[in-house]
Amino acid sequence: MTAITTTTSRQGDTQDEAGTRTGKVMAAIRAKVASRALAAGDRLPSIRRFAAAQGVSPSTVVEAYDRLAAEGLIRARRGSGFYVAATVPAPMALAAEPARELAVDPFWVSRQSLDADPAVLKPGCGWLPEDWMPHAALRRALRALARAEPALLADYGSTRGSLALRRLLLGRFAEEGLEAAPAQLLLTGSGTQAIDLICRFLLQPGDTVLVDDPCYFNFQALLRAHQARVVGVPYTPSGPDVTAFETVLASEQPRLYLTNSALHNPTGASLSPQTAHRVLRAAAAHGLTIVEDDIFADFEPEPSPRLAVLDGLERVIRIGSFSKTLSASVRCGYIAARADWIEGLVDLQVATSFGGASPVATELVGQVLAGGGYRKHMEALRRRLSQARRDIAARLAPLGIDPWLMPRGGFYLWCRLPDGLDSTVLARLALADGVVLAPGNVFSVSQSAASFLRINVAQSGDPRVPETLRRVMAAARS
Amino acid sequence: MTAITTTTSRQGDTQDEAGTRTGKVMAAIRAKVASRALAAGDRLPSIRRFAAAQGVSPSTVVEAYDRLAAEGLIRARRGSGFYVAATVPAPMALAAEPARELAVDPFWVSRQSLDADPAVLKPGCGWLPEDWMPHAALRRALRALARAEPALLADYGSTRGSLALRRLLLGRFAEEGLEAAPAQLLLTGSGTQAIDLICRFLLQPGDTVLVDDPCYFNFQALLRAHQARVVGVPYTPSGPDVTAFETVLASEQPRLYLTNSALHNPTGASLSPQTAHRVLRAAAAHGLTIVEDDIFADFEPEPSPRLAVLDGLERVIRIGSFSKTLSASVRCGYIAARADWIEGLVDLQVATSFGGASPVATELVGQVLAGGGYRKHMEALRRRLSQARRDIAARLAPLGIDPWLMPRGGFYLWCRLPDGLDSTVLARLALADGVVLAPGNVFSVSQSAASFLRINVAQSGDPRVPETLRRVMAAARS
Numbered sequence: 001m002t003a004i005t006t007t008t009s010r011q012g013d014t015q016d017e018a019g020t021r022t023g024k025v026m027a028a029i030r031a032k033v034a035s036r037a038l039a040a041g042d043r044l045p046s047i048r049r050f051a052a053a054q055g056v057s058p059s060t061v062v063e064a065y066d067r068l069a070a071e072g073l074i075r076a077r078r079g080s081g082f083y084v085a086a087t088v089p090a091p092m093a094l095a096a097e098p099a100r101e102l103a104v105d106p107f108w109v110s111r112q113s114l115d116a117d118p119a120v121l122k123p124g125c126g127w128l129p130e131d132w133m134p135h136a137a138l139r140r141a142l143r144a145l146a147r148a149e150p151a152l153l154a155d156y157g158s159t160r161g162s163l164a165l166r167r168l169l170l171g172r173f174a175e176e177g178l179e180a181a182p183a184q185l186l187l188t189g190s191g192t193q194a195i196d197l198i199c200r201f202l203l204q205p206g207d208t209v210l211v212d213d214p215c216y217f218n219f220q221a222l223l224r225a226h227q228a229r230v231v232g233v234p235y236t237p238s239g240p241d242v243t244a245f246e247t248v249l250a251s252e253q254p255r256l257y258l259t260n261s262a263l264h265n266p267t268g269a270s271l272s273p274q275t276a277h278r279v280l281r282a283a284a285a286h287g288l289t290i291v292e293d294d295i296f297a298d299f300e301p302e303p304s305p306r307l308a309v310l311d312g313l314e315r316v317i318r319i320g321s322f323s324k325t326l327s328a329s330v331r332c333g334y335i336a337a338r339a340d341w342i343e344g345l346v347d348l349q350v351a352t353s354f355g356g357a358s359p360v361a362t363e364l365v366g367q368v369l370a371g372g373g374y375r376k377h378m379e380a381l382r383r384r385l386s387q388a389r390r391d392i393a394a395r396l397a398p399l400g401i402d403p404w405l406m407p408r409g410g411f412y413l414w415c416r417l418p419d420g421l422d423s424t425v426l427a428r429l430a431l432a433d434g435v436v437l438a439p440g441n442v443f444s445v446s447q448s449a450a451s452f453l454r455i456n457v458a459q460s461g462d463p464r465v466p467e468t469l470r471r472v473m474a475a476a477r478s
Numbered sequence: 479m480t481a482i483t484t485t486t487s488r489q490g491d492t493q494d495e496a497g498t499r500t501g502k503v504m505a506a507i508r509a510k511v512a513s514r515a516l517a518a519g520d521r522l523p524s525i526r527r528f529a530a531a532q533g534v535s536p537s538t539v540v541e542a543y544d545r546l547a548a549e550g551l552i553r554a555r556r557g558s559g560f561y562v563a564a565t566v567p568a569p570m571a572l573a574a575e576p577a578r579e580l581a582v583d584p585f586w587v588s589r590q591s592l593d594a595d596p597a598v599l600k601p602g603c604g605w606l607p608e609d610w611m612p613h614a615a616l617r618r619a620l621r622a623l624a625r626a627e628p629a630l631l632a633d634y635g636s637t638r639g640s641l642a643l644r645r646l647l648l649g650r651f652a653e654e655g656l657e658a659a660p661a662q663l664l665l666t667g668s669g670t671q672a673i674d675l676i677c678r679f680l681l682q683p684g685d686t687v688l689v690d691d692p693c694y695f696n697f698q699a700l701l702r703a704h705q706a707r708v709v710g711v712p713y714t715p716s717g718p719d720v721t722a723f724e725t726v727l728a729s730e731q732p733r734l735y736l737t738n739s740a741l742h743n744p745t746g747a748s749l750s751p752q753t754a755h756r757v758l759r760a761a762a763a764h765g766l767t768i769v770e771d772d773i774f775a776d777f778e779p780e781p782s783p784r785l786a787v788l789d790g791l792e793r794v795i796r797i798g799s800f801s802k803t804l805s806a807s808v809r810c811g812y813i814a815a816r817a818d819w820i821e822g823l824v825d826l827q828v829a830t831s832f833g834g835a836s837p838v839a840t841e842l843v844g845q846v847l848a849g850g851g852y853r854k855h856m857e858a859l860r861r862r863l864s865q866a867r868r869d870i871a872a873r874l875a876p877l878g879i880d881p882w883l884m885p886r887g888g889f890y891l892w893c894r895l896p897d898g899l900d901s902t903v904l905a906r907l908a909l910a911d912g913v914v915l916a917p918g919n920v921f922s923v924s925q926s927a928a929s930f931l932r933i934n935v936a937q938s939g940d941p942r943v944p945e946t947l948r949r950v951m952a953a954a955r956s
Contacts, residue, residue: 036682039733041765041793083765110828114637118629133632142624146617151596154611156806159592189667189809192832200703204514205683221829225678255517287519287561315519328634329837331667350588351699354670358839359807 021056025064028054033073033084044074044082104424104439106220112436121468123460124427124438124453126216126265127328128411132384132458134368134377138327141367145360157359159346161187161334165366169334178309178318183339186346187357191295191321191333192218195258198291198317198335199226200352201345203255210254212240214414214443214452216265216293219258232445235267237405239275242282249286256289262304263296266443266454267414268407270304280311290316298325298378299385299409313337322365325378332357332365385411388457395466399473401453413455421476422450429472435465499534503542506532511551511562522552522560582902582917584698590914599946601938602905602916602931604694604743605806606889610862610936612846612855616805619845623838635837637824639665639812643844647812656787661817664824665835669773669799669811670696673736675823676769676795676813677704678830681733688732690718692892692921692930694743694771697736710923713745715883717753720760727764734767740782741774744921744932745892746885748782758789768794776803776856777863777887791815800843803856810835810843863889866935873944877951879931891933899954901931907950913943 032038044050044065051058065082068074074082113125145152160166166185173180188194203209205227211219213232223230231252234241240259248254257279261271271279283290292307297320308318313336321333335345349356368374386409393403393413400418407413417423423439430437440452460466510516522528522543529536543560546552552560591603623630638644644663651658666672681687683705689697691710701708709730712719718737726732735757739749749757761768770785775798786796791814799811813823827834846852864887871881871891878896885891895901901917908915916934918927938944 036685039680039682039685041767043765107825107828110832111637111825114634114828114833127634128632130628130632133628135628135631138631139624142620146620146624150608150611150613153613153616153807154606154608154805156592156605156801159589189671190831190833192830193667196830202517207514207517218829218832221825225826225829287521289519323634323832327632327838328833329631331833331836347585347589347699348703350585350592351696351703352670352674353668354588354696354801355592355668355806355809358809358836360805360839360842361836364838 021060022063022067025050025054025056025061026068029064029068030073038084040084042084044084046081104427104442106217106224106442108427108442109217109436109438110221112431116436117434120434120436121459121462121465122436123455123465124436125456125459126438127324127456128381128458132381133327134374137368137371137373137377138330138364140371141364144367145363148363152359152363155359156355157357157362159350159355160185160342161357162359162362162366165332165362165369166334168366168369169336173336176303176306176309178306178312178336180313180336181339184313184336184342186335186337186342186349187362188319188333188335188349189353189357190331191293191319191323192222193353193356194319194321194333194335195219195291195293196222196225197345197349197352198319198337199223199228199256201341201348202289203228207256208252208254210245210248210252210257210288211445212259212264213445214266214440214449215258215445216260217438217442220445223258230445235264235269236275237267237269238272239264239269240279242275242278245279246282249282249288253286254288256291257283258291258293259307260293260296261306262294262300263407263410263412265296266412266438266452267404268410268412269405270300270408271307273305276305276307276310280307280316283315288315292316292318294318294320295324296410299382299411301382301386301409304408308336317341322369325381326365326368326374330361330364332361382409385409385458388461389413392455392457392460395460396455396469399466399470401455401469404452411456411458413457415453415455417451417453418473419451421473423453424450425476426453426469426472429475430468433468433472435468499538500542500545503528503532503534503539504546507542507546508551516562518562520562522562524559582905582920584695584702584920586905586920587695587914587916588699590909594914595912598912598914599937599940599943600914601933601943602914603934603937604916605802605934606859606936610859611805612852615846615849615851615855616808616842618849619842622845623841626841630837630841633837634833635835635840637828637833638663638820639835640837640840640844643810643840643847644812646844646847647814651814654781654784654787656784656790656814658791658814659817662791662814662820664813664815664820664827665840666797666811666813666827667831667835668809669771669797669801670700671831671834672797672799672811672813673697673769673771674700674703675827675830676797676815677701677706677734679819679823679826680767681706685734686730686732688723688726688730688735688766689923690737690742691923692744692918692927693736693923694738695916695920698923701736708923713742713747714753715745715747716750717742717747718757720753720756723757724760727760727766731764732766734769735761736769736771737785738771738774739784740772740778741885741888741890743774744890744916744930745882746888746890747883748778748886749785751783754783754785754788758785758794761793766793770794770796772796772798773802774888777860777889779860779864779887782886786814795819800847803859804843804846804852808839808842810839860887863887863936866939867891870933870935870938873938874933874947877944877948879933879947882930889934889936891935893931893933895929895931896951897929899951900928902928903954904931904947904950907953908946911946911950913946 047061051061075085113122208229212235233245308316318336401415403413427437427439438454440449441447525539529539553563591600687706690713786794796814879893881891905915905917916932918930919925
């Protein structure tokens with residue numbers, strides 16, 4: 001018995017050991033791929049060489065390589081050895097789920113809504129329906145552009161972008177009490193590109209970035225592309241939870257905080273003056289830089305506190321764009337920051353885009369913004385959205401779906417589902433019915449928003465939206 | 479004597495030692511800044527704590543901090559300690575020269591030509607004069623766009639970009655013998671953004687990238703932004719020096735090779751079939767991915783060999799744009815590659831730009847390309863440039879400035895200066911006279927092109943160009 005037990009045990013050990021040895025070799029290769037010491041298409045070390053390096057037998061390396069090949073991480077090629085598979089070429093792909101279309105990750109809503117068939121309903125998407133946008137003004141601007149000088153139609157334009165549009169924006173900032181110089185403003189290809197450029201300028205892989213929990217899902221996708229460590233701070237109806245914010249600044253030493261202050265995405269909340277002040281005080285104490293994404297500014301009935309204004313662009317960087325209010329087809333964003341940072345960002349934008357916003361795009365945006373029609377359009381849009389928020393909330397109430405708060409403006413309602421329902425499950429079911437939803441957890445770093453849905457009221461007027469919600473909720477319950 | 483010598487020697491040692499200690503502390507702080515363990519605005523360790531950590535006296539740390547402050551790397555602030563200065567916030571800025579406007583680096587030509595006053599002459603710039611571009615076609619396209627459907631004017635568009643424009647491009651590829659599917663093509667915000675996206679997808683900081691020497695200066699600026707290690711391979715009139723290429727692939731294991739095959743920038747040379755074949759064979763042997771920037775394709779009188787065509791988009795990625803032939807104001811580029819890579823690039827583009835080329839831009843480009851006018855415009859442009867290359871070469875000959883070769887197309891002449899002249903010196907002198915030159919070394923990784931200038935023949939018709947060259951050459955000689 002004893003002998004047998006021992007033998008069994010030793011056999012077990014041997015198997016475990018062999019397993020461990022194989023596992024070690026597999027882990028060593030995985031680490032090389034993760035650290036990019038081995039990249040897609042790279043040949044793996046020869047079996048003999050790697051066996052010697054790892055102090056294991058060649059058969060252990062063969063076993064490890066075979067298992068990794070079965071997993072799809074590496075491939076055997078025409079008898080010439082093993083290579084890293086092409087489908088894991090970059091950090092993005094490494095982070096991606098195997099079943100891409102089914103993964104309800106920070107890309108999910110973007111993927112489903114950007115490439116949706118026109119027949120698909122998109123209460124989960126992040127923009128207004130095409131017929132809520134100011135086409136008449138855009139068409140006028142296009143006709144005017146058709147008569148513009150050749151240089152405007154043909155040339156790259158200046159590195160900081162149209163001075164006329166920058167002056168117009170600075171005038172709007174001044175109305176808020178934010179005085180800034182043209183050298184503090186840079187036009188970019190889009191609001192997302194503005195944040196991306198700032199991240200490239202200020203972050204290194206592994207840096208910690210603080211976001212609201214919940215926050216706009218693409219912040220997470222973008223920060224993942226920068227290989228940043230993303231840390232969330234709980235969001236309250238008056239801004240980030242300040243006590244948690246102070247604690248996390250002390251413990252995590254984040255390099256950046258990326259937030260929306262007004263009409264926060266997805267909650268629709270706005271920062272209170274007290275929270276704004278404490279956030280800035282904590283940021284100063286910890287040397288934190290803040291990126292304030294202000295793309296929903298024009299949807300506010302009257303201005304709420306802004307970090308950029310209180311701070312005077314010292315440690316706060318303001319970014320914005322016109323994709324939500326004017327056109328998402330004419331892309332243009334901006335960065336307002338300290339002049340020395342802008343100077344560095346200008347070079348970085350030349351290196352990576354050879355210029356920023358297209359002159360044709362900035363001219364169209366400038367034309368529309370300068371026309372009196374834009375203010376009128378926004379006034380009408382705010383009234384229409386105010387009505388839509390009430391209407392849609394009233395239609396969702398019978399389903400037991402309630403807004404977390406009633407926002408002062410904008411097109412989002414951050415809604416809590418009845419107990420026991422998981423919005424990711426609903427989103428999968430609804431997609432099969434041709435309805436794109438935005439499930440709570442795609443916004444949540446801590447994955448604590450499974451019982452929430454973000455509803456775009458402007459995209460939810462069709463009666464099929466509440467009908468589909470009712471149907472998928474029933475299906476999820478059964 | 480002996481005693482005195484010893485004392486002197488010991489004093490010397492002590493000073494050296496103190497210098498070494500201070501130097502060590504300075505080096506430690508510099509390393510933290512370079513590695514971004516300390517970023518712009520970060521507080522430095524307290525003097526007492528850092529002295530203990532480094533095993534030196536607090537006075538040594540004080541001395542080191544004071545010297546670094548004098549250098550501008552750190553700043554003392556309101557009695558609250560020392561902070562990393564804001565002007566070194568990122569790798570880009572770290573790499574920049576202190577005297578930015580005077581540094582004749584890979585940014586120099588871009589900076590000087592993009593922001594030049596209209597009165598400035600730009601024989602060094604990389605584009606055609608505004609009145610050589612097809613405005614009439616663009617104006618027609620703008621008027622048509624003013625009548626487009628609301629969705630085209632208002633929405634983000636699909637993640638891969640306009641299917642119509644992609645099909646049009648695929649048709650052109652097919653004419654070259656390159657069959658590809660729509661899923662292998664992604665539209666981007668510009669040609670530079672196309673390369674940037676690929677670099678983000680395939681590179682990690684520290685990866686080695688191979689470029690031609692000389693090569694387009696912005697390749698270096700872009701790769702620097704990716705913190706890549708840039709290695710050059712000498713360029714010959716028929717492409718890269720293949721023997722050197724094979725050697726460097728074996729010794730440096732580059733991840734990517736970034737090149738222009740046809741009408742290479744700055745030399746105007748084109749790849750021979752034999753070189754193309756050997757480059758691809760070596761790339762296959764070493765698992766190298768190649769990015770072929772094909773923006774000058776339409777300037778060729780007839781097609782020359784392309785790596786992307788020979789390879790069938792296996793390991794070669796083709797990128798292009800319309801900024802050189804159609805408009806630099808309407809920005810749009812593309813990436814043609816393996817479908818699985820495109821899928822990863824799509825996600826990366828959503829994360830970092832929330833979409834690619836603006837639908838308005840792709841519609842304008844598509845309209846112009848589809849019109850019969852574009853081919854006629856390009857035929858006329860090729861004839862005009864052919865004449866301009868001969869004319870400008872004839873005007874430069876009396877100055878002793880000779881083209882390295884006479885290109886088959888395009889607008890560049892890569893010119894050798896008379897012995898003893900340094901093109902960087904000429905560029906600085908010419909700038910003071912309101913003329914932007916492109917000195918050889920901004921194109922050269924090895925800084926071995928001081929006796930070359932890149933001349934844009936389309937921007938050199940003004941008699942002040944040769945006059946200025948003559949004057950600055952005389953000034954440089956004296």
